[in-house]
Amino acid sequence: QVQLVQSGAEVKKPGASVKVSCKASGYTFTLYDIHWVRQAPGQGLEWVGWMDPNTDNTGYAPKFQGRVSMTRDTSISTAYMELSTLTADDTAVYYCVRLVRKVIIYYFDSWGQGTLVTVSS
């Protein structure tokens, strides 16, 4: 079965960077885009960006442009999201999600368990 397993919780100081990993299994890693979605404590879901593991193409939400980088290592079926210049507002659970694309139908069908990133001095 499809599984996305993320790295563990992180605590970072303001101004630092964090890199979260997402290991995929149960399917061919390069056939599905990986997206990242975050959720601040008690808040809703917010899209961060996407990466095509096959081509290494990426796309980021405007508010994260210049501060986020999404990469992958196809040899170990793992995607990464790095967020820099962290502030307290970046404290959130970060999810990696798999995008299913069928012609004009798009949906996230599998989610990682989430990685809590806490930014605190």
Added chain:
Amino acid sequence: QSLLTQPPSASGTPGQTVTISCSGSNSNIGRNTMNWYRQLPGTAPKLLIYNNNQRPSGVPDRFSGSKSGTSASLAISGLQSEDEADYYCAGWDDSLNGWVFGGGTRLTVL
């Protein structure tokens, strides 16, 4: 402020039917398919409805989705206590060139 507007809360009694709305615009709901996710406390969201009204295998037919113009809705019939959760609509936005989520609706079963 999300581009997709949901009521922050909804409630119903066991057995009732509850409907959760999601209002958007021509750049998202009006042009693209909509999906719904359910999130239980402390867990990752789970796909409930995709392509406006399709249920993934394993999702009971008590859950149904619909879309008309720039609005979408999720209906839950035969409400059960385990339906208490947060529900989110989501879809692609052509103007933003990215995914948008509704603010979420917390469903309470009285």
